[in-house]
Amino acid sequence: MQETYIDVMLQSLRKKELILDRIIELDELQRAALIDQSIKPDDFDVIVEQKSNCIDELNLIDEGFQEIFNKISDEIDANRDLYAQEIRQMQDCIRRITDKSVQIQAQEARNKDLMKKKFSTIRRQVKDIRSNQGALKKYNQAMKKVEYVDPHFLDNKK
Template sequence: MEQSVQSNDNSYLDIMVQSLTKKLAVLDAIEKVNMQQKEILEDDMSSPDAFDKTVDQKSEYIDQLDQLDSGFDKLFDRVKELLETDRESYRDKIIQMQELIRQITDRSVDLQKQEARNKELMTNRFAQVKHRAKSVRANSKATTEYYKTMMKSGLIDPQFMDNKK
Protein backbone atom coordinates (compact mmCIF):
# COMPACT_ATOMS: atom_id res chain seq x y z
CA MET A 1 0.00 0.00 0.00
CA GLU A 2 2.83 2.41 0.90
CA GLN A 3 4.50 1.71 -2.46
CA SER A 4 1.28 2.56 -4.33
CA VAL A 5 0.84 5.85 -2.49
CA GLN A 6 4.44 6.85 -3.18
CA SER A 7 4.04 5.90 -6.86
CA ASN A 8 0.97 8.17 -7.16
CA ASP A 9 2.83 10.96 -5.42
CA ASN A 10 5.75 10.58 -7.79
CA SER A 11 3.32 10.72 -10.70
CA TYR A 12 1.86 13.93 -9.31
CA LEU A 13 5.34 15.36 -8.93
CA ASP A 14 6.24 14.33 -12.48
CA ILE A 15 3.12 16.08 -13.74
CA MET A 16 4.02 19.17 -11.71
CA VAL A 17 7.50 19.19 -13.28
CA GLN A 18 5.92 18.85 -16.74
CA SER A 19 3.58 21.71 -15.93
CA LEU A 20 6.47 23.95 -14.92
CA THR A 21 8.40 22.98 -18.04
CA LYS A 22 5.38 23.82 -20.21
CA LYS A 23 4.99 27.13 -18.40
CA LEU A 24 8.61 27.98 -19.19
CA ALA A 25 7.98 27.15 -22.87
CA VAL A 26 4.87 29.38 -22.92
CA LEU A 27 6.89 32.21 -21.35
CA ASP A 28 9.47 31.75 -24.12
CA ALA A 29 6.68 32.06 -26.69
CA ILE A 30 5.42 35.24 -25.01
CA GLU A 31 8.96 36.62 -25.13
CA LYS A 32 9.03 36.04 -28.90
CA VAL A 33 5.68 37.81 -29.29
CA ASN A 34 7.02 40.73 -27.23
CA MET A 35 9.96 40.99 -29.62
CA GLN A 36 7.55 41.00 -32.57
CA GLN A 37 5.55 43.76 -30.91
CA LYS A 38 8.73 45.78 -30.39
CA GLU A 39 9.61 45.46 -34.07
CA ILE A 40 6.08 46.44 -35.11
CA LEU A 41 6.06 49.45 -32.79
CA GLU A 42 9.44 50.62 -34.06
CA ASP A 43 8.42 50.30 -37.72
CA ASP A 44 6.55 53.41 -38.88
CA MET A 45 5.17 51.49 -41.84
CA SER A 46 3.61 48.65 -39.79
CA SER A 47 -0.14 48.30 -39.62
CA PRO A 48 -2.28 48.27 -36.49
CA ASP A 49 -3.61 44.89 -37.61
CA ALA A 50 -0.15 43.35 -37.22
CA PHE A 51 0.02 44.62 -33.64
CA ASP A 52 -3.52 43.39 -32.92
CA LYS A 53 -2.52 39.94 -34.14
CA THR A 54 0.32 39.80 -31.61
CA VAL A 55 -2.01 40.93 -28.84
CA ASP A 56 -4.36 38.05 -29.71
CA GLN A 57 -1.45 35.59 -29.70
CA LYS A 58 -0.28 36.83 -26.34
CA SER A 59 -3.79 36.55 -24.95
CA GLU A 60 -3.91 32.88 -25.95
CA TYR A 61 -0.57 32.26 -24.25
CA ILE A 62 -1.76 33.98 -21.09
CA ASP A 63 -4.83 31.72 -21.06
CA GLN A 64 -2.49 28.73 -21.29
CA LEU A 65 -0.46 30.07 -18.36
CA ASP A 66 -3.62 30.43 -16.30
CA GLN A 67 -4.58 26.81 -17.03
CA LEU A 68 -1.10 25.56 -16.18
CA ASP A 69 -1.06 27.55 -12.93
CA SER A 70 -4.47 26.24 -11.94
CA GLY A 71 -3.50 22.63 -12.63
CA PHE A 72 -0.21 23.03 -10.77
CA ASP A 73 -1.97 24.53 -7.75
CA LYS A 74 -4.45 21.64 -7.62
CA LEU A 75 -1.68 19.06 -7.77
CA PHE A 76 0.38 20.92 -5.20
CA ASP A 77 -2.57 20.93 -2.81
CA ARG A 78 -2.72 17.12 -3.12
CA VAL A 79 0.94 16.58 -2.29
CA LYS A 80 1.74 19.61 -0.13
CA GLU A 81 1.43 17.82 3.20
CA LEU A 82 3.46 14.88 1.99
CA LEU A 83 6.24 17.13 0.70
CA GLU A 84 6.40 18.92 4.02
CA THR A 85 6.55 15.73 6.09
CA ASP A 86 8.80 13.58 3.86
CA ARG A 87 10.98 16.06 1.98
CA GLU A 88 13.97 13.76 1.80
CA SER A 89 12.13 11.08 -0.22
CA TYR A 90 11.24 13.63 -2.90
CA ARG A 91 14.40 15.70 -2.68
CA ASP A 92 15.39 15.38 -6.36
CA LYS A 93 11.94 16.35 -7.64
CA ILE A 94 11.76 19.26 -5.22
CA ILE A 95 15.17 20.55 -6.37
CA GLN A 96 14.11 20.17 -10.01
CA MET A 97 10.87 22.10 -9.38
CA GLN A 98 12.74 24.80 -7.44
CA GLU A 99 15.13 25.29 -10.36
CA LEU A 100 12.23 25.50 -12.83
CA ILE A 101 10.44 27.98 -10.60
CA ARG A 102 13.62 30.07 -10.41
CA GLN A 103 13.85 30.07 -14.22
CA ILE A 104 10.16 30.98 -14.50
CA THR A 105 10.63 33.85 -12.05
CA ASP A 106 13.64 35.18 -13.95
CA ARG A 107 11.77 34.92 -17.24
CA SER A 108 8.76 36.69 -15.73
CA VAL A 109 10.96 39.59 -14.62
CA ASP A 110 12.42 39.82 -18.14
CA LEU A 111 8.91 39.80 -19.61
CA GLN A 112 7.82 42.60 -17.30
CA LYS A 113 10.76 44.69 -18.52
CA GLN A 114 9.82 43.96 -22.14
CA GLU A 115 6.20 44.87 -21.45
CA ALA A 116 7.27 48.19 -19.90
CA ARG A 117 9.50 48.93 -22.92
CA ASN A 118 6.71 48.05 -25.35
CA LYS A 119 4.26 50.20 -23.42
CA GLU A 120 6.63 53.16 -23.75
CA LEU A 121 7.07 52.46 -27.48
CA MET A 122 3.29 52.30 -27.87
CA THR A 123 2.82 55.57 -26.02
CA ASN A 124 5.39 57.22 -28.30
CA ARG A 125 3.78 55.68 -31.38
CA PHE A 126 0.35 56.96 -30.39
CA ALA A 127 1.80 60.42 -29.77
CA GLN A 128 3.33 60.36 -33.27
CA VAL A 129 0.05 59.27 -34.84
CA LYS A 130 -1.81 61.96 -32.91
CA HIS A 131 0.71 64.58 -34.05
CA ARG A 132 0.38 63.44 -37.67
CA ALA A 133 -3.41 63.55 -37.44
CA LYS A 134 -3.26 67.10 -36.08
CA SER A 135 -0.87 68.08 -38.85
CA VAL A 136 -3.13 66.59 -41.52
CA ARG A 137 -6.17 68.35 -40.04
CA ALA A 138 -4.29 71.66 -39.88
CA ASN A 139 -3.09 71.31 -43.47
CA SER A 140 -6.54 70.32 -44.63
CA LYS A 141 -8.09 73.27 -42.81
CA ALA A 142 -5.53 75.68 -44.28
CA THR A 143 -6.17 74.36 -47.78
CA THR A 144 -9.93 74.66 -47.35
CA GLU A 145 -9.61 78.21 -46.02
CA TYR A 146 -7.37 79.13 -48.94
CA TYR A 147 -9.88 77.85 -51.47
CA LYS A 148 -12.75 79.60 -49.69
CA THR A 149 -10.80 82.86 -49.69
CA MET A 150 -9.94 82.51 -53.34
CA MET A 151 -13.55 81.81 -54.26
CA LYS A 152 -14.81 84.85 -52.36
CA SER A 153 -12.19 87.25 -53.58
CA GLY A 154 -14.19 87.93 -56.70
CA LEU A 155 -11.24 88.14 -58.96
CA ILE A 156 -12.06 89.88 -62.17
CA ASP A 157 -11.11 88.05 -65.26
CA PRO A 158 -8.33 89.70 -67.16
CA GLN A 159 -9.60 92.31 -69.59
CA PHE A 160 -8.04 94.38 -72.28
CA MET A 161 -8.46 98.06 -72.14
CA ASP A 162 -8.43 100.01 -75.30
CA ASN A 163 -6.44 103.14 -74.70
CA LYS A 164 -7.00 104.46 -78.24
CA LYS A 165 -9.53 107.09 -78.85
Protein backbone atom coordinates in the same frame (compact mmCIF):
# COMPACT_ATOMS: atom_id res chain seq x y z
CA MET B 1 0.30 7.84 -6.87
CA GLN B 2 2.12 10.92 -5.55
CA GLU B 3 4.87 10.39 -8.13
CA THR B 4 2.41 10.87 -10.96
CA TYR B 5 1.16 14.10 -9.39
CA ILE B 6 4.72 15.30 -9.01
CA ASP B 7 5.44 14.37 -12.63
CA VAL B 8 2.40 16.35 -13.74
CA MET B 9 3.59 19.35 -11.69
CA LEU B 10 7.03 19.14 -13.32
CA GLN B 11 5.45 18.92 -16.76
CA SER B 12 3.33 21.95 -15.94
CA LEU B 13 6.38 23.95 -14.92
CA ARG B 14 8.25 22.96 -18.07
CA LYS B 15 5.29 23.87 -20.23
CA LYS B 16 5.07 27.20 -18.43
CA GLU B 17 8.73 27.82 -19.30
CA LEU B 18 8.00 27.16 -22.97
CA ILE B 19 5.06 29.54 -22.94
CA LEU B 20 7.16 32.22 -21.25
CA ASP B 21 9.78 31.75 -23.98
CA ARG B 22 7.04 32.32 -26.55
CA ILE B 23 5.93 35.49 -24.74
CA ILE B 24 9.52 36.74 -24.81
CA GLU B 25 9.58 36.16 -28.58
CA LEU B 26 6.25 37.95 -28.99
CA ASP B 27 7.50 40.87 -26.91
CA GLU B 28 10.46 41.19 -29.29
CA LEU B 29 8.09 41.11 -32.27
CA GLN B 30 5.92 43.71 -30.59
CA ARG B 31 8.97 45.92 -29.99
CA ALA B 32 9.98 45.61 -33.65
CA ALA B 33 6.43 46.45 -34.71
CA LEU B 34 6.41 49.56 -32.54
CA ILE B 35 9.70 50.73 -34.02
CA ASP B 36 8.76 49.95 -37.63
CA GLN B 37 6.81 52.85 -39.15
CA SER B 38 5.37 50.73 -41.96
CA ILE B 39 3.69 48.11 -39.73
CA LYS B 40 -0.04 47.79 -40.14
CA PRO B 41 -2.27 47.97 -37.04
CA ASP B 42 -3.73 44.56 -37.93
CA ASP B 43 -0.28 42.97 -37.77
CA PHE B 44 0.27 44.49 -34.35
CA ASP B 45 -3.14 43.22 -33.22
CA VAL B 46 -2.19 39.68 -34.25
CA ILE B 47 0.86 39.82 -31.98
CA VAL B 48 -1.21 41.13 -29.08
CA GLU B 49 -3.82 38.40 -29.63
CA GLN B 50 -1.15 35.68 -29.62
CA LYS B 51 0.28 37.07 -26.41
CA SER B 52 -3.17 37.14 -24.86
CA ASN B 53 -3.66 33.47 -25.75
CA CYS B 54 -0.33 32.60 -24.10
CA ILE B 55 -1.35 34.44 -20.94
CA ASP B 56 -4.67 32.59 -20.84
CA GLU B 57 -2.80 29.30 -21.17
CA LEU B 58 -0.43 30.30 -18.36
CA ASN B 59 -3.39 31.04 -16.10
CA LEU B 60 -4.84 27.58 -16.76
CA ILE B 61 -1.50 25.93 -16.02
CA ASP B 62 -1.14 27.90 -12.78
CA GLU B 63 -4.63 26.91 -11.65
CA GLY B 64 -3.98 23.23 -12.38
CA PHE B 65 -0.59 23.34 -10.68
CA GLN B 66 -2.08 24.95 -7.58
CA GLU B 67 -4.85 22.34 -7.37
CA ILE B 68 -2.38 19.47 -7.53
CA PHE B 69 -0.03 21.16 -5.08
CA ASN B 70 -2.87 21.64 -2.60
CA LYS B 71 -3.68 17.91 -2.84
CA ILE B 72 -0.18 16.62 -2.25
CA SER B 73 1.65 19.35 -0.30
CA ASP B 74 1.20 17.57 3.04
CA GLU B 75 2.57 14.32 1.59
CA ILE B 76 5.58 16.09 0.09
CA ASP B 77 6.33 17.94 3.33
CA ALA B 78 6.10 14.72 5.32
CA ASN B 79 8.45 12.84 2.94
CA ARG B 80 10.93 15.47 1.75
CA ASP B 81 13.76 12.94 1.58
CA LEU B 82 11.77 10.66 -0.68
CA TYR B 83 10.96 13.47 -3.14
CA ALA B 84 14.23 15.46 -2.82
CA GLN B 85 15.22 15.07 -6.47
CA GLU B 86 11.80 16.13 -7.77
CA ILE B 87 11.71 19.07 -5.36
CA ARG B 88 15.11 20.24 -6.67
CA GLN B 89 13.88 19.94 -10.25
CA MET B 90 10.78 21.98 -9.43
CA GLN B 91 12.90 24.59 -7.64
CA ASP B 92 15.16 24.86 -10.70
CA CYS B 93 12.17 25.28 -12.98
CA ILE B 94 10.68 27.90 -10.68
CA ARG B 95 13.98 29.85 -10.67
CA ARG B 96 14.08 29.84 -14.47
CA ILE B 97 10.42 30.85 -14.60
CA THR B 98 11.10 33.72 -12.20
CA ASP B 99 14.05 34.91 -14.32
CA LYS B 100 11.92 34.81 -17.46
CA SER B 101 9.10 36.65 -15.71
CA VAL B 102 11.49 39.43 -14.72
CA GLN B 103 12.76 39.60 -18.31
CA ILE B 104 9.19 39.84 -19.59
CA GLN B 105 8.36 42.63 -17.14
CA ALA B 106 11.36 44.61 -18.35
CA GLN B 107 10.38 44.06 -21.99
CA GLU B 108 6.81 45.08 -21.24
CA ALA B 109 8.00 48.33 -19.63
CA ARG B 110 10.15 49.14 -22.68
CA ASN B 111 7.29 48.31 -25.03
CA LYS B 112 4.95 50.51 -23.00
CA ASP B 113 7.33 53.45 -23.44
CA LEU B 114 7.56 52.77 -27.18
CA MET B 115 3.78 52.57 -27.37
CA LYS B 116 3.42 55.94 -25.65
CA LYS B 117 5.87 57.49 -28.11
CA LYS B 118 4.07 55.91 -31.06
CA PHE B 119 0.68 57.19 -29.89
CA SER B 120 2.15 60.63 -29.28
CA THR B 121 3.49 60.67 -32.85
CA ILE B 122 0.15 59.52 -34.24
CA ARG B 123 -1.72 62.20 -32.28
CA ARG B 124 0.66 64.85 -33.59
CA GLN B 125 0.16 63.61 -37.16
CA VAL B 126 -3.62 63.70 -36.76
CA LYS B 127 -3.42 67.24 -35.39
CA ASP B 128 -1.24 68.29 -38.35
CA ILE B 129 -3.67 66.73 -40.82
CA ARG B 130 -6.61 68.52 -39.22
CA SER B 131 -4.86 71.88 -39.27
CA ASN B 132 -3.81 71.30 -42.90
CA GLN B 133 -7.39 70.45 -43.82
CA GLY B 134 -8.58 73.65 -42.15
CA ALA B 135 -6.03 75.71 -44.05
CA LEU B 136 -6.99 74.00 -47.30
CA LYS B 137 -10.67 74.71 -46.66
CA LYS B 138 -9.96 78.39 -46.03
CA TYR B 139 -7.82 78.57 -49.15
CA ASN B 140 -10.57 76.99 -51.27
CA GLN B 141 -13.13 79.40 -49.90
CA ALA B 142 -10.86 82.35 -50.66
CA MET B 143 -10.19 81.08 -54.18
CA LYS B 144 -13.89 80.67 -54.88
CA LYS B 145 -14.34 84.37 -54.20
CA VAL B 146 -11.38 85.32 -56.39
CA GLU B 147 -12.57 83.26 -59.34
CA TYR B 148 -15.93 84.95 -59.48
CA VAL B 149 -15.88 87.81 -61.93
CA ASP B 150 -18.91 89.96 -62.64
CA PRO B 151 -20.02 89.78 -66.22
CA HIS B 152 -18.45 92.45 -68.46
CA PHE B 153 -19.28 93.68 -71.88
CA LEU B 154 -16.25 93.85 -74.11
CA ASP B 155 -16.26 95.90 -77.27
CA ASN B 156 -13.83 94.57 -79.80
CA LYS B 157 -14.18 97.59 -82.17
CA LYS B 158 -11.31 99.94 -82.66
